[in-house]
Amino acid sequence: MFLTLFDFAGTFVFALSGATAGVRRRLDLFGVLVLSFAAAAAGGILRDVLIGALPPVAIRDWAYPVIAGVAALIVFFRYPLIERLKHPVQLFDAAGLALFAVLGTQKALMFGMNPLAAAMLGVLSGIGGGMVRDIMLAGIPTVLRAEVYAVAALAGAAIVVAGELLAVPPHISMIAGGLLCFVLRVLAIRHNWQIAIAAPPSETDDGPRA
Amino acid sequence: MFLTLFDFAGTFVFALSGATAGVRRRLDLFGVLVLSFAAAAAGGILRDVLIGALPPVAIRDWAYPVIAGVAALIVFFRYPLIERLKHPVQLFDAAGLALFAVLGTQKALMFGMNPLAAAMLGVLSGIGGGMVRDIMLAGIPTVLRAEVYAVAALAGAAIVVAGELLAVPPHISMIAGGLLCFVLRVLAIRHNWQIAIAAPPSETDDGPRA
Amino acid sequence: MFLTLFDFAGTFVFALSGATAGVRRRLDLFGVLVLSFAAAAAGGILRDVLIGALPPVAIRDWAYPVIAGVAALIVFFRYPLIERLKHPVQLFDAAGLALFAVLGTQKALMFGMNPLAAAMLGVLSGIGGGMVRDIMLAGIPTVLRAEVYAVAALAGAAIVVAGELLAVPPHISMIAGGLLCFVLRVLAIRHNWQIAIAAPPSETDDGPRA
Numbered sequence: 001m002f003l004t005l006f007d008f009a010g011t012f013v014f015a016l017s018g019a020t021a022g023v024r025r026r027l028d029l030f031g032v033l034v035l036s037f038a039a040a041a042a043g044g045i046l047r048d049v050l051i052g053a054l055p056p057v058a059i060r061d062w063a064y065p066v067i068a069g070v071a072a073l074i075v076f077f078r079y080p081l082i083e084r085l086k087h088p089v090q091l092f093d094a095a096g097l098a099l100f101a102v103l104g105t106q107k108a109l110m111f112g113m114n115p116l117a118a119a120m121l122g123v124l125s126g127i128g129g130g131m132v133r134d135i136m137l138a139g140i141p142t143v144l145r146a147e148v149y150a151v152a153a154l155a156g157a158a159i160v161v162a163g164e165l166l167a168v169p170p171h172i173s174m175i176a177g178g179l180l181c182f183v184l185r186v187l188a189i190r191h192n193w194q195i196a197i198a199a200p201p202s203e204t205d206d207g208p209r210a
Numbered sequence: 211m212f213l214t215l216f217d218f219a220g221t222f223v224f225a226l227s228g229a230t231a232g233v234r235r236r237l238d239l240f241g242v243l244v245l246s247f248a249a250a251a252a253g254g255i256l257r258d259v260l261i262g263a264l265p266p267v268a269i270r271d272w273a274y275p276v277i278a279g280v281a282a283l284i285v286f287f288r289y290p291l292i293e294r295l296k297h298p299v300q301l302f303d304a305a306g307l308a309l310f311a312v313l314g315t316q317k318a319l320m321f322g323m324n325p326l327a328a329a330m331l332g333v334l335s336g337i338g339g340g341m342v343r344d345i346m347l348a349g350i351p352t353v354l355r356a357e358v359y360a361v362a363a364l365a366g367a368a369i370v371v372a373g374e375l376l377a378v379p380p381h382i383s384m385i386a387g388g389l390l391c392f393v394l395r396v397l398a399i400r401h402n403w404q405i406a407i408a409a410p411p412s413e414t415d416d417g418p419r420a
Numbered sequence: 421m422f423l424t425l426f427d428f429a430g431t432f433v434f435a436l437s438g439a440t441a442g443v444r445r446r447l448d449l450f451g452v453l454v455l456s457f458a459a460a461a462a463g464g465i466l467r468d469v470l471i472g473a474l475p476p477v478a479i480r481d482w483a484y485p486v487i488a489g490v491a492a493l494i495v496f497f498r499y500p501l502i503e504r505l506k507h508p509v510q511l512f513d514a515a516g517l518a519l520f521a522v523l524g525t526q527k528a529l530m531f532g533m534n535p536l537a538a539a540m541l542g543v544l545s546g547i548g549g550g551m552v553r554d555i556m557l558a559g560i561p562t563v564l565r566a567e568v569y570a571v572a573a574l575a576g577a578a579i580v581v582a583g584e585l586l587a588v589p590p591h592i593s594m595i596a597g598g599l600l601c602f603v604l605r606v607l608a609i610r611h612n613w614q615i616a617i618a619a620p621p622s623e624t625d626d627g628p629r630a
Contacts, residue, residue, distance in 0.1 A: 144451030
């Protein structure tokens with residue numbers, strides 16, 4: 001019950017992020033609705049497809065598209081409001097990331113995935129929506145670029161996996177993992193943490209394979 | 211039988227659209243074949259993956275790749291011909307959209323999706339091919355931008371869903387929904403209808419989440 | 421056993437290609453890891469999703485992400501080394517393509533796909549990773565553009581399908597198909613073979629459908 005509320009809150013803030021990106025790129029109302037749902041649900045949908053949990057919960061349960069639709073309408077018709085809310089939205093986004101990463105990992109474990117796969121699928125649950133949003137807008141996913149975003153999700157997922165291996169009750173490890181992810185992400189925003197980028201290569205063109 | 215013929219016609223015109231986009235971007239013959247099949251089949255494939263109808267019918271039935279392949283070869287070797295046919299192709303495309311949207315919705319209902327999910331999957335069946343085509347060409351899907359395209363698909367899908375809820379025989383609501391979608395799309399082309407775009411935001415950069 | 425070794429080698433070189441592309445676009449370490457795994461595993465994952473073999477083997481078996489991760493770390497921390505190895509990497513890549521195409525076709529046949537679908541899925545197994553890698557980097561997949569890459573995969577897949585239809589023992593046709601694909605690809609690199617591009621169209625803009 002509590003988890004479901006958080007899940008809906010995460011869906012809502014991820015949908016806000018998708019709708020905001022769509023309005024900035026001057027999509028029409030339909031495009032904003034699509035991007036909103038994609039940002040909110042694509043991570044979980046990809047996870048569910050990969051573990052074979054079909055149809056994905058975000059398709060099966062009408063609450064997800066409705067929540068995403070409400071977020072899209074708010075952003076579309078009240079864009080200045082959202083601009084002003086940037087700071088709280090970042091906090092919600094961090095909370096959504098934490099929750100999706102932890103819930104996704106746990107679901108993958110329940111479907112019999114090995115620990116490494118479960119952690120990867122947890123991260124995918126958390127960051128997949130943002131990746132699909134950016135690819136739809138013909139950009140390189142921001143999550144792949146110099147930001148402690150996925151790493152926070154990975155830390156949370158790792159805690160859940162470790163808890164499973166050590167037979168810790170799931171709700172304990174999920175709370176611990178979620179908190180770790182959330183705190184890491186908030187600290188990263190506050191202190192502008194970056195993770196390593198490789199030394200500049202000799203050439204910068206993008207040739208074919210290897 | 212009649213439906214199958216329309217399905218093949220829709221596949222053919224969507225394949226033409228993919229192949230045309232590929233030739234314009236100077237892809238090689240193989241690339242044109244891939245884009246042709248993607249534009250024709252990706253909507254249905256995504257729908258089938260999401261409802262768990264695996265393998266997707268467009269993979270299982272050899273008619274779809276064969277039809278898409280023929281369309282690709284025609285466009286590749288007779289490009290000027292296709293250019294001249296622009297007007298009829300737009301009509302066929304509207305017919306394909308109508309049919310895919312309506313058939314996709316009905317199939318999703320038969321697989322037990324709720325009404326909202328069925329309508330979304332119907333729209334995805336209709337517009338998914340064009341979206342994948344555009345993403346493969348590194349562009350923002352045109353369907354997300356200021357055109358009454360997806361909305362026509364949604365109107366058709368909504369009729370099918372409403373028919374299901376009111377226990378109207380499926381073939382009646384499918385014909386009604388398909389006609390509505392087709393007429394809306396043709397009127398939108400003729401009168402250059404656009405749907406709303408949000409007021410220009412204060413900044414135009416695409417920052418990270420939210 | 422022998423096949424598994426080749427499969428791992430193919431995974432490794434495809435992962436190298438993804439990681440190299442990521443470093444060139446200045447992704448952070450996490451982004452390089454993601455791109456590395458996507459390039460190595462996306463082809464097989466897409467194939468497994470489409471034939472309904474869920475969860476995909478690249479998710480289920482921890483060896484694939486581990487191999488891709490090792491490749492990513494090598495590229496990230498030893499980029500100049502990889503630059504120097506370009507020639508051997510191209511050979512490995514050709515070997516990986518051959519193996520993935522042939523194995524993918526055979527797996528699709530075993531899952532009851534028709535010959536055309538099996539060949540398409542074999543090609544997808546071989547080229548899907550590179551396509552997803554390029555789409556994630558917001559580019560048009562190089563494999564769709566003027567290079568005898570997918571065609572080599574198709575030739576290999578066709579041999580496997582023909583062998584199935586003629587009741588040749590699978591390992592014979594797989595070896596023959598794999599060799600054909602490998603030799604074609606290496607010759608194409610050496611002699612800079614290109615396949616046909618359609619005559620330049622009258623206009624070069626990318627309009628909407630058709």
